Amino acid sequence: MSSTVNSLSSLLTPQASSQATGSATSPSSSPSSNLGESAFLTLLSAELQYQNPLQPMDNTQFVAQLAQFSALAATTTQTSTLNSILSTLQQQNPVVAMAQLIGKTVTTTQGSGTVSAVSQQGQSLMADINGVGTVPISDITEVQN
Secondary structure: OOOHHHHHHOOOOHHHHHHHHHOOOOOOOOOOHOOHHHHHHHHHHHOOOOOOOOOOOHHHHHHHHHHHHHHHHHHHHHHHHHHHHHHHHHHHHHHHHHHOOOOEEEEEOOOOEEEEEEEEOEEEEEEOOOOOEEEEHHHEEEEEE
16 A cells, blocks of 8 residues: 555655655645645545455545545635635724734733733724733834743
């Protein structure tokens, strides 16, 4: 089976090929660089094409692979939908965009601390920073994780 995967790696892009053969990737890689739906279907159809007729694939393995494909398709759809919703919210409400600062350590002109809340007061976006108080977002000079 591994020889089949290795021989099929030429069908994939170089990045997906390294994943199919077991190379490690960073967890921060974008979803588009992962093994996608078309590559998965290519591998599955090639596996069916090149299987040994005297020892066909076990039905439970086949069903498990189809279930994995369904899960991959559902996850891809969910990710796309959530990204769309987040983008819309950020465009409609700047406080939602600044909410990404919550839990991060920031440096302001008044001092440093962890952001505990973000709010809008009139036209100004404000951040509540532990140990500093409420300051305008524009006073933040550095953001750390």
